[in-house]
Amino acid sequence: MKLVIGAAGAAVAVAVAAWVLWPDGHGGHPPAGRPQSEISVSSTAGMPGKAMYNQKCAVCHGLQAVGSPQGPPLVHRYYEPGHHSDMAFVLAVKRGVRAHHWRFGNMAPVPGLSDTDIKEIIRYVRALQRANGIF
Numbered sequence: 001m002k003l004v005i006g007a008a009g010a011a012v013a014v015a016v017a018a019w020v021l022w023p024d025g026h027g028g029h030p031p032a033g034r035p036q037s038e039i040s041v042s043s044t045a046g047m048p049g050k051a052m053y054n055q056k057c058a059v060c061h062g063l064q065a066v067g068s069p070q071g072p073p074l075v076h077r078y079y080e081p082g083h084h085s086d087m088a089f090v091l092a093v094k095r096g097v098r099a100h101h102w103r104f105g106n107m108a109p110v111p112g113l114s115d116t117d118i119k120e121i122i123r124y125v126r127a128l129q130r131a132n133g134i135f
């Protein structure tokens with residue numbers, strides 16, 4: 001039993017690592033995000049947006065926003081403030097996103113978050129981006 005879990009865990013780890021290293025299926029865009037094992041979370045301790053992010057966004061965008069098989073990393077240069085302003089984040093949460101950068105499909109609107117909640121989530125994601133040299 002242990003062995004089975006171990007093997008499955010290893011397979012998942014390899015898949016996640018491969019995915020994080022080469023997240024952009026159509027090539028030509030070297031990822032700025034780092035593999036999960038290397039991501040810095042130093043400046044995010046105790047941030048109120050972290051718990052809400054983990055509850056509402058991590059299922060697709062991954063813990064620490066490194067991405068998952070369901071959605072892209074937000075710790076990525078596509079999503080630096082100059083490309084996707086805080087307003088783009090607000091609109092993504094409220095209205096959803098039509099797939100355009102990736103091949104995960106569309107993002108549905110995420111219900112149950114106040115404007116303040118969204119602001120705190122953005123603060124958390126920006127802190128992760130900054131800690132990892134995205135901007």
Ligand code: HEC
Nearest residue numbers: 056057060071088089092097099100101102104105107110
């Ligand atoms: C069900 C999966 C899912 C969930 C949950 C989810 N997202 Fe997304 N999100 C996606 C996908 C897929 C895309 C990529 C669309 C594309 O191809 O550009 C995306 C794109 C985005 C973008 C980029 C918007 C743009 O204008 O290009 C932002 C910002 C974002 N998500 C923020 C969030 C935040 C914040 C949360 C939590 C409140 C969240 N997402 C929850 C799947 C999800």
